[in-house]
Amino acid sequence: MIQTVDEQLLDRIGNTPLLRLHRIGSEFPGVTLLAKAEWFNPGGSVKDRAALGIVAAAEKAGLLTKEKILLDASSGNTAIAYAMIAAAKGYKAKLCVPSNANPSVIRTLKSYGAEVVLTSPLESSDGAIREARRLSAAEPGRYFYADQYNNPANWKTHYETTGPEIWEQTQGELTHFVAGLGTTGTLMGTGRFLKERKPSVHVVAVQPDSPLHGLEGLKQMATSIVPGIYDARFPDLQMEVRTEEAYAMVKRLAREEGLLAGISSGAALAAGLKLAASAQRGVIVLIFPDGGARYLDEEFWKR
Amino acid sequence: MFSSFLMEERDISMKNSGSDSGIPVYIPTALQRFVGQQETIRLPGATVKEVLEQLSGQYPELKKHLYNEQGQLRSFVNVFVNDEDIRHTQGLDTRVAGKDAITIVPSIAGGAEISLSNDEVKRYSRHLIMPEVGMEGQKKIKTASVLLIGTGGLGSPLGLYLASAGVGRIGLVDFDVVDFTNLQRQVLYTTEDVGQPKITVAKKRLQAINPFITIQTHEARLSSENAMEILKGYDIVVDGTDNFPTRYLVNDACVLLNKPNVYGSIFRFEGQASVFDASKGPCYRCLYPEPPPPGLVPSCAEGGVLGILPGIIGTIQATEAIKLILGNGEPLIGRLLLFNAMKMRFRELKLRKSPTCPICGPNPTVTKLIDYEQFCGLRPSPAETPKEDPAAWEISPEALKSLLDSKKPVKVIDVREPHEYDICHLAGSKLIPLSQFTQRIGELDSADELVLHCHKGVRSMRALEILRSAGFKKIKSLRGGIEAWADKIDSSMARY
Numbered sequence: 001m002i003q004t005v006d007e008q009l010l011d012r013i014g015n016t017p018l019l020r021l022h023r024i025g026s027e028f029p030g031v032t033l034l035a036k037a038e039w040f041n042p043g044g045s046v047k048d049r050a051a052l053g054i055v056a057a058a059e060k061a062g063l064l065t066k067e068k069i070l071l072d073a074s075s076g077n078t079a080i081a082y083a084m085i086a087a088a089k090g091y092k093a094k095l096c097v098p099s100n101a102n103p104s105v106i107r108t109l110k111s112y113g114a115e116v117v118l119t120s121p122l123e124s125s126d127g128a129i130r131e132a133r134r135l136s137a138a139e140p141g142r143y144f145y146a147d148q149y150n151n152p153a154n155w156k157t158h159y160e161t162t163g164p165e166i167w168e169q170t171q172g173e174l175t176h177f178v179a180g181l182g183t184t185g186t187l188m189g190t191g192r193f194l195k196e197r198k199p200s201v202h203v204v205a206v207q208p209d210s211p212l213h214g215l216e217g218l219k220q221m222a223t224s225i226v227p228g229i230y231d232a233r234f235p236d237l238q239m240e241v242r243t244e245e246a247y248a249m250v251k252r253l254a255r256e257e258g259l260l261a262g263i264s265s266g267a268a269l270a271a272g273l274k275l276a277a278s279a280q281r282g283v284i285v286l287i288f289p290d291g292g293a294r295y296l297d298e299e300f301w302k303r
Numbered sequence: 304m305f306s307s308f309l310m311e312e313r314d315i316s317m318k319n320s321g322s323d324s325g326i327p328v329y330i331p332t333a334l335q336r337f338v339g340q341q342e343t344i345r346l347p348g349a350t351v352k353e354v355l356e357q358l359s360g361q362y363p364e365l366k367k368h369l370y371n372e373q374g375q376l377r378s379f380v381n382v383f384v385n386d387e388d389i390r391h392t393q394g395l396d397t398r399v400a401g402k403d404a405i406t407i408v409p410s411i412a413g414g415a416e417i418s419l420s421n422d423e424v425k426r427y428s429r430h431l432i433m434p435e436v437g438m439e440g441q442k443k444i445k446t447a448s449v450l451l452i453g454t455g456g457l458g459s460p461l462g463l464y465l466a467s468a469g470v471g472r473i474g475l476v477d478f479d480v481v482d483f484t485n486l487q488r489q490v491l492y493t494t495e496d497v498g499q500p501k502i503t504v505a506k507k508r509l510q511a512i513n514p515f516i517t518i519q520t521h522e523a524r525l526s527s528e529n530a531m532e533i534l535k536g537y538d539i540v541v542d543g544t545d546n547f548p549t550r551y552l553v554n555d556a557c558v559l560l561n562k563p564n565v566y567g568s569i570f571r572f573e574g575q576a577s578v579f580d581a582s583k584g585p586c587y588r589c590l591y592p593e594p595p596p597p598g599l600v601p602s603c604a605e606g607g608v609l610g611i612l613p614g615i616i617g618t619i620q621a622t623e624a625i626k627l628i629l630g631n632g633e634p635l636i637g638r639l640l641l642f643n644a645m646k647m648r649f650r651e652l653k654l655r656k657s658p659t660c661p662i663c664g665p666n667p668t669v670t671k672l673i674d675y676e677q678f679c680g681l682r683p684s685p686a687e688t689p690k691e692d693p694a695a696w697e698i699s700p701e702a703l704k705s706l707l708d709s710k711k712p713v714k715v716i717d718v719r720e721p722h723e724y725d726i727c728h729l730a731g732s733k734l735i736p737l738s739q740f741t742q743r744i745g746e747l748d749s750a751d752e753l754v755l756h757c758h759k760g761v762r763s764m765r766a767l768e769i770l771r772s773a774g775f776k777k778i779k780s781l782r783g784g785i786e787a788w789a790d791k792i793d794s795s796m797a798r799y
Contacts, residue, residue, distance in 0.1 A: 057795065057797070058797075060795055060797075061726065061727055061796070061797030062725065062726075062797075063726070063797060100381070100408055120420070121331075121408050122329070122331045122332055122406075122408065123331075123332050123420075124331070124332070124333060126332075127420075130420065130515075133514075133517075134514050134515060137510050137514035138514050152798070156794070210367075210368050211333035211334065211336070211368075212331070212333050212334055212368045212369070212380065213379070214377070214378070214379030223333060223336070243377065243379060244371060244377070247378075298378065298379070299378030299379065299390075300378045300379075303378060
């Protein structure tokens with residue numbers, strides 16, 4: 001018996017490939033750079049994992065029912081993941097997104113039938129968070145407010161999936177784990193799993209170097225609403241990446257490796273190369289959160 | 304697409320901007336820190352380029368965020384003249400004049416510093432038009448966090464006014480349920496709320512007053528074990544308790560954590576208020592080094608209290624909390640305010656820091672939290688009488704799990720409220736909320752082996768006491784409640 005769409009589709013979330021870069025970083029022969037290519041998820045990003053984890057936990061606890069509307073704030077990818085999962089499972093979704101989000105994101109959300117609430121562009125994703133909080137507080141019975149920034153199911157899903165996958169794929173040989181900070185779920189969950197298996201693994205957090213930046217999905221913690229699931233003492237190392245460095249890496253990935261990656265993937269790679277230069281030895285795993293197709297209209301491609 | 308947002312923001316900013324000359328430039332929240340928290344800056348110039356050059360000339364810190372090493376505008380920085388992206392007009396050479404306005408729009412990624420939405424601006428407008436508060440002060444109120452210890456007589460007006468004023472995060476500590484005798488003065492609660500946990504009702508009410516703030520609840524009796532952990536997450540602590548052990552506990556924890564403690568107390572027709580901030584003045588122990596002998600000072604339950612009195616003292620405490628947040632005015636530090644409602648008179652006493660204060664003096668003898676029940680003489684010290692170990696009546700989550708797995712006949716009784724039961728519960732458990740426990744005790748059989756549980760283990764101990772006094776013997780309370788169960792046994796369980 002063939003499974004239904006929602007089962008088949010959602011089964012495809014996770015188990016993404018770990019790609020070994022062969023040109024970029026070849027100046028460091030003692031270092032292996034491995035990229036966890038999260039755009040192979042059906043919704044196109046790592047956020048499929050967190051969204052599915054949050055929805056599944058809420059269903060189990062009876063918090064999300066067909067009568068309730070799935071509500072959350074996102075700067076893009078999580079919103080798309082929720083919209084896809086909600087459509088597949090037959091829920092209604094209402095997503096707060098800053099109005100200067102990528103137009104293709106907003107179109108994608110509407111295509112999945114989600115309701116989109118646009119918030120002030122001047123307040124970035126934190127404005128969307130505040131709007132979601134306000135909506136949920138005003139009519140708590142109407143919504144399941146998923147609250148990806150504070151929902152432990154976010155990091156737990158990475159603890160249960162991304163962490164074990166990387167462990168198996170590297171056969172435990174990794175020395176560094178590098179992830180950007182947005183909701184911080186990927187870093188906290190995957191990092192915790194890997195540290196428990198191998199305490200010597202270095203967990204490296206990547207942040208933008210400025211409150212004004214183009215690293216979509218990433219947050220500079222010092223100037224943002226800090227997610228409740230984040231523990232600032234957990235990462236072994238914090239690295240800052242300038243947007244232009246990430247852009248340069250995105251171009252190199254496309255031209256030298258054949259990988260059309262998103263901008264936060266470029267940021268992870270920029271951090272990974274700096275680590276490679278200082279460590280000279282090791283197996284560095286980088287999270288590549290999404291692919292590059294959505295960013296083709298960005299100015300940097302033209303310069 | 305976002306022109307409507309820009310227009311709205313503009314209207315407000317116009318009112319607040321001092322100067323009228325030049326082209327207004329709207330600064331995104333993420334960058335306001337580099338321009339002295341201004342939302343709008345008016346600058347001269349005939350083209351976008353000239354205006355932005357003025358801007359980065361005046362605020363050199365801003366320059367590296369807007370321009371790359373080659374002096375070009377960074378590619379992800381979007382500049383709009385009115386509703387039009389300058390990429391679609393003449394770029395940086397786009398001309399500006401008269402009523403034009405320039406807006407710098409950040410990329411979507413990342414965060415924003417604290418700002419007030421249009422709805423918030425409207426809500427707090429009576430604050431905003433006073434220079435002593437203004438936009439800057441209201442943002443301070445929004446970023447502030449205040450912990451209310453107790454949500455009773457003092458906590459009610461405190462909560463109502465601090466929530467209305469827009470204190471961004473308000474913490475509530477209480478473990479009590481609403482009682483009919485509370486309604487005469489605890490204005491947070493209505494007759495319908497009797498029997499409900501105060502903290503649940505209070506949270507709902509305060510959130511309804513102001514949906515822009517966060518209400519955090521700590522359903523627990525404040526104790527030496529949990530006080531440091533709970534208090535450390537807040538900027539200001541407001542003491543609305545009605546007993547001496549907790550008052551000393553709050554004082555000591557505030558001194559140890561270096562936090563201001565806004566104090567108030569009430570009895571019959573008289574009240575007191577002060578601000579104890581050991582870094583700047585005396586603490587509660589400087590004023591009262593020793594607690595009164597037990598029984599000497601009757602409680603409100605014994606001696607009575609004018610229902611309005613906590614309204615007066617609580618609002619004085621709320622005023623002091625707001626002043627501390629704003630860093631404005633003369634706080635009640637080093638002053639004890641005395642109020643007599645019968646005489647309708649306020650008096651003030653000067654308080655001095657005691658050089659022999661056991662906690663905030665130069666040679667402290669109290670360096671960590673102690674047993675305050677014992678300190679206040681309410682419980683004999685362990686040496687005097689062998690104390691019954693409350694742990695004897697508790698069962699760990701692990702022990703309960705193996706008991707259930709062993710299929711022994713054990714009945715699990717959930718003493719939480721129905722809405723909590725809806726969030727998560729143990730399979731096969733029976734719900735008897737603590738508020739109905741005494742009336743429904745007949746539904747239980749003392750021959751059965753019973754395990755009681757609540758959210759965190761406090762209410763179930765109280766239910767256990769009720770059963771014990773009714774002669775039940777085969778009873779246990781789940782240590783740490785369903786929270787500990789979720790922690791230790793079933794990680795998939797929803798937590799709240």
